[in-house]
Amino acid sequence: MKKDIILSGVGGQGILSIATVIGRAALEEGLQIKQAEVHGMSQRGGDVQSNLRISSSRIDSDLIPRGGADLIISLEPMEALRYLPWLAADGWVITNTVPFVNIPNYPDAEALQRELASLPHVVALDVDSLAKAAASPRSANMVLLGAAAPFLGLEAGKFEQGIRAIFARKGDAVVEMNLAAFRAGYEQAKKQIR
Numbered sequence: 430m431k432k433d434i435i436l437s438g439v440g441g442q443g444i445l446s447i448a449t450v451i452g453r454a455a456l457e458e459g460l461q462i463k464q465a466e467v468h469g470m471s472q473r474g475g476d477v478q479s480n481l482r483i484s485s486s487r488i489d490s491d492l493i494p495r496g497g498a499d500l501i502i503s504l505e506p507m508e509a510l511r512y513l514p515w516l517a518a519d520g521w522v523i524t525n526t527v528p529f530v531n532i533p534n535y536p537d538a539e540a541l542q543r544e545l546a547s548l549p550h551v552v553a554l555d556v557d558s559l560a561k562a563a564a565s566p567r568s569a570n571m572v573l574l575g576a577a578a579p580f581l582g583l584e585a586g587k588f589e590q591g592i593r594a595i596f597a598r599k600g601d602a603v604v605e606m607n608l609a610a611f612r613a614g615y616e617q618a619k620k621q622i623r
Contacts, residue, residue: 430460430483430484430485430582431482431483431484431485431486431499432482432483432484432499432500432581432582433480433481433482433483433493433497433498433499433500433517434451434480434481434482434483434493434498434499434500434501434502434581435478435479435480435481435493435498435500435501435502435512435515435516436448436477436478436479436480436481436502436503437476437477437478437479437501437502437503437504437505437508437509437511437512438476438477438503438504438505438508438525438529439475439476439477439504439505439508439529439531440475440476440477442477442504442505442529442569442570443504443569443570443571444477444479444504444570445479446570446571446595447502447570447571447573447574447577448464448479448481449591449595450571450574450588450591450592450595451481451483451574451581451588451591452464452481452591453587453590453591453594453595454581454583454587454588454590454591455483455583457587457590457591458583458587459485460483460484460485461483461484461485461486461487461488462481462482462483462484462488463480463481463482463488463490463491464479464480464481464482464491465479465480465481465491465492465493475531476508476511477508478508478512480492480493483581483582493515494515495514495515496514496515496516496517496518497515497517498512498515498516498517498520499517499520499521499580500520500521500522500523500577500580500581501513501515501516501520501521501522501523501524502523502524502573502574502577503522503523503524503525503573504524504525504529504556504569504570504573505524505525505528505529506524506525506526506527506528506538506541506542506545506553507528507535507536507541509522509524509545510541510544510545513548519550520550521550521551521552521580522545522548522550522551522552522553523551523552523573523576523577523580523618524545524551524552524553524554524573525553525554525555525556525557525569525573526542526545526553526554526555527555527556527557527558528541552576552577552618552621552622554572554576554614554617554618554621556569556570556572556573556576556614557569559572559610559613559614559617560572560610560613562613563609563610563612563613564605564606564607564609564610564613565606565610567606568606568607568609568610569610571592571607571608571610571611571614572610572611572613572614572617573614574588574611574614575588575610575611575612575613575614575615575616575617575618576614576615576617576618577614577618578611578614578615578618579615579618579619579622585615588611589608589611592604592607592608592611593608
């Protein structure tokens with residue numbers, strides 16, 4: 430088993446929480462992981478990117494080569510498109526469709542949606558609305574994780590265990606909110622890929 434994942438978004442959206450849950454689930458399965466340095470964290474609203482590599486065998490480098498990513502998981506559509514050169518030909522993009530307009534020359538939202546729709550393997554969904562309907566707007570990152578889960582090669586229960594472990598210190602209500610968000614994203618992705 431091997432999965433090379435690029436996580437992207439904007440500072441403050443919860444990219445690190447997604448990486449932590451995936452990492453815990455992989456370790457629970459006895460897999461090896463490596464994660465590259467996350468960039469852009471010094472500024473809330475700045476771009477954030479991380480390489481996460483999971484494998485059943487030794488991983489020599491924590492950086493994913495261009496054309497080598499199995500997945501791009503992004504909380505922001507422009508950031509998803511930014512990393513397309515790293516995506517393998519048969520790779521999938523799992524992304525939020527709602528722009529986080531943080532720069533003056535942000536691209537036209539409709540143009541972004543057209544470009545996403547033209548990709549051969551994409552699950553694009555409004556994670557913000559799904560999070561609000563299922564649990565809380567603050568759990569949009571867990572909706573996105575749920576949408577990516579069918580592509581990660583691990584059973585959904587492992588991610589739920591990771592969510593419980595990571596959010597336990599914040600109380601049962603926060604754990605349940607994040608589980609509900611994860612499940613909403615998971616169900617929505619399964620509908621899109623049927």
